Amino acid sequence: xxxxxxxxxxxxxxxxxxxxxxxxxxxxxxxxxxxxxxxxxxxxxxxxxxxxxxxxxxxxxxxxxxxxxxxxxxxxxxxxxxxxxxxxxxxxxxxxxxxxxxxxxxxxxxxxxxxxxxxxxxxxxxxxxxxxxxxxxxxxxxxxxxxxxxxxxxxxxxxxxxxxxxxxxxxxxxxxxxxxxxxxxxxxxxxxxxxxxxxxx
Amino acid sequence: xxxxxxxxxxxxxxxxxxxxxxxxxxxxxxxxxxxxxxxxxxxxxxxxxxxxxxxxxxxxxxxxxxxxxxxxxxxxxxxxxxxxxxxxxxxxxxxxxxxxxxxxxxxxxxxxxxxxxxxxxxxxxxxxxxxxxxxxxxxxxxxxxxxxxxxxxxxxxxxxxxxxxxxxxxxxxxxxxxxxxxxxxxxxxxxxxxxxxxxxx
DNA sequence: CCTAAATGCTACACGACAGTATCATTTAAG
DNA sequence: CTTAAATGATACTGTCGTGTAGCATTTAGG
Numbered sequence: 064x065x066x067x068x069x070x071x072x073x074x075x076x077x078x079x080x081x082x083x084x085x086x087x088x089x090x091x092x093x094x095x096x097x098x099x100x101x102x103x104x105x106x107x108x109x110x111x112x113x114x115x116x117x118x119x120x121x122x123x124x125x126x127x128x129x130x131x132x133x134x135x136x137x138x139x140x141x142x143x144x145x146x147x148x149x150x151x152x153x154x155x156x157x158x159x160x161x162x163x164x165x166x167x168x169x170x171x172x173x174x175x176x177x178x179x180x181x182x183x184x185x186x187x188x189x190x191x192x193x194x195x196x197x198x199x200x201x202x203x204x205x206x207x208x209x210x211x212x213x214x215x216x217x218x219x220x221x222x223x224x225x226x227x228x229x230x231x232x233x234x235x236x237x238x239x240x241x242x243x244x245x246x247x248x249x250x251x252x253x254x255x256x257x258x259x260x261x262x263x264x
Numbered sequence: 265x266x267x268x269x270x271x272x273x274x275x276x277x278x279x280x281x282x283x284x285x286x287x288x289x290x291x292x293x294x295x296x297x298x299x300x301x302x303x304x305x306x307x308x309x310x311x312x313x314x315x316x317x318x319x320x321x322x323x324x325x326x327x328x329x330x331x332x333x334x335x336x337x338x339x340x341x342x343x344x345x346x347x348x349x350x351x352x353x354x355x356x357x358x359x360x361x362x363x364x365x366x367x368x369x370x371x372x373x374x375x376x377x378x379x380x381x382x383x384x385x386x387x388x389x390x391x392x393x394x395x396x397x398x399x400x401x402x403x404x405x406x407x408x409x410x411x412x413x414x415x416x417x418x419x420x421x422x423x424x425x426x427x428x429x430x431x432x433x434x435x436x437x438x439x440x441x442x443x444x445x446x447x448x449x450x451x452x453x454x455x456x457x458x459x460x461x462x463x464x465x
Numbered sequence: 466c467c468t469a470a471a472t473g474c475t476a477c478a479c480g481a482c483a484g485t486a487t488c489a490t491t492t493a494a495g
Numbered sequence: 496c497t498t499a500a501a502t503g504a505t506a507c508t509g510t511c512g513t514g515t516a517g518c519a520t521t522t523a524g525g
Contacts, residue, residue, distance in 0.1 A: 074470055074523055097298065099512065110473050115514065210435045216428070217453065220421040227417070234411045252418065256457035275493055275500055300482065311503050316484065 081117045083107040088128050093168050100124075129175045133186040135164045140192035150199040157196070158249050161222055162242040169223040190215070197257075207258030218253050225249040282318045284308040289329050294369050301325075330376045334387040336365050341393035351400040358397070359450050362423055363443040370424040391416070398458075408459030419454050426450040 073081075087107035091098045100121060104111040118124035143157035172184040183190065194211035197218070201209065208214050225245045228234060235244040253259075274282075288308035292299045301322060305312040319325040344358035373385040384391065395412035398419070402410065409415050426446045429435060436445040454460075 076523065077471060080471080100514095101512085111513095112474075112515095113472060116471080119514090121513070208435065210433050213425075213429060213433060213435045216425045217422065220425050221418065221457070224414075224417045224421050228414060232411050232414060234409065234414045252457045255459060256418075256422070256453045258456060277493065278501060281501080301484095302482085312483095313485095313504080314502060317501080320484095322483070 077117070080107075080109060080113060083109065084114055084117055084124070085128055085131055088124060089131075089168065089171060092128070092171055092174060096170055096174060125174045129172060129184055132168065132172055133189055136161075136185065136189040137192070139164060140189065140196075143196075145192050145196045145199075150196060150203050151205050153196055154200065154253070155246070155250050158222070158253075159242065159246040162226065162246050162249075165226075169219060193218070200257075205259055206254065214257055217256050221249050221252050221256065225252070278318070281308075281310060281314055284310065285315055285318055285325070286329055286332055289325060290332075290369065290372060293329070293372055293375065297371055297375060326375045330373060330385055333369065333373055334390055337362075337386065337390040338393070340365060341390065341397075344397075346393050346397045346400075351397060351404050352406050354397055355401065355454070356447070356451050359423070359454075360443065360447040363427065363447050363450075366427075370420060394419070401458075406460055407455060415458055418457050422450050422453050422457065426453070 084103065084107045088103045091103050091106050095102075100114050101111045103124075104114045107114070114124070118127060139157055139160040142160055143153045145153045145157065148156070174184070176184050193215045197206065197208075197211045197214035200206045200214075206214070208217075225248050228245065228248075230241065234248050235241075285304065285308045289304045292304050292307050296303075301315050302312045304325075305315045308315075315325070319328060340358055340361040343361055344354045346354045346358065349357070375385070377385045394416045398407070398409075398412045398415035401407045401415075407415070409418075426449050429446065429449075431442065435449050436442075
């Protein structure tokens with residue numbers, strides 16, 4: 064669990080602090096990407112100095128945070144059996160997991176990449192997993208869009224929009240609970256967007 | 265054309281300065297939403313002091329910029345005859361216009377709204393026009409999604425993604441030029457996403 | 466219990482940026 | 496041409512956020 068395994072093992076409470084800081088950062092930065100370290104410290108119930116003790120700089124904190132997010136994506140990709148399960152099932156499962164893990168936080172992923180390079184904030188592992196999924200979807204005839212990169216972009220964009228959709232929307236009407244309804248909507252929308260044969264659910 | 269018609273008519277060169285500043289701001293802020301006023305001034309070929317003369321504060325500049333963007337949207341909605349033309353044709357025309365006018369700059373629109381309120385940066389007029397279009401699309405049976413707000417969100421998200429798609433993508437293969445190909449892709453993707461009957465082009 | 470680690474708190478240095486002011490110079494417009 | 500507006504350049508102020516340091520206190524862990 065430790066953020067950096069390079070140094071001596073941290074004490075138990077210190078480890079908890081890092082976890083609380085990362086959680087607070089995720090929560091605060093999701094609302095305001097330029098939030099102060101002090102705001103994050105407050106949300107974590109800690110002093111700003113402690114934040115600086117666990118993370119040498121703001122940049123370091125952001126990188127650690129994107130690391131956590133990437134881990135979640137990887138976890139989701141594994142659980143969804145993106146490489147082995149029937150691709151439609153994998154897509155559905157992955158979508159559910161993304162909403163459960165609240166990994167749909169697109170804004171946070173773009174905090175690390177500096178404005179100049181515009182590099183992808185997602186790890187190559189995650190990108191590869193997602194592209195594999197959409198390649199398999201295409202080979203199975205579930206979608207027609209030939210470019211995995213485009214598929215990923217559309218998928219993540221729709222996940223983001225579905226996550227921000229107000230609970231009162233008629234798009235989330237029946238059946239399952241909060242996350243289930245959003246996942247369902249995302250699933251159907253993405254398949255339609257990428258040329259799936261299901262015109263509707 | 266003047267940003268604020270409240271005061272005496274500006275001299276011709278001053279008016280040009282404001283225009284150049286707004287153009288530079290649009291260009292620079294599209295890359296880095298937190299760019300300095302000095303960077304904007306440099307891009308406009310003006311001194312930072314001049315920026316402060318034409319716009320009383322950074323906030324004022326941002327508001328003026330979103331105003332310009334909103335005007336473009338309104339212009340596009342009018343030209344596309346969103347209220348009167350056959351809805352599919354209006355959607356296609358509007359999409360073309362958005363790419364021509366480079367109005368797809370989603371990031372800039374979110375600069376005005378402070379993180380707390382999370383209000384929509386688009387003017388009610390634009391929102392109403394877009395929702396009208398999607399309501400008409402639904403009534404015409406072109407899409408099935410019942411929530412206009414969801415339709416708008418998905419539409420704008422896909423426009424944004426299509427705008428960022430690299431020119432080398434196989435999704436932009438044949439037929440028309442740059443903007444035409446992106447508009448075409450957006451059009452097909454959106455209809456599919458919202459439950460349109462066209463599984464592919 | 467005892468030691469070392471971790472934290473809270475305060476103060477401070479440093480840099481970045483917004484905004485203001487002044488003056489000389491250029492430029493539009495009558 | 497003549498006047499007033501607009502600009503460039505420079506300097507200055509004030510604020511905010513990051514990062515550092517020191518000290519007293521609390522807490523984990525042997």
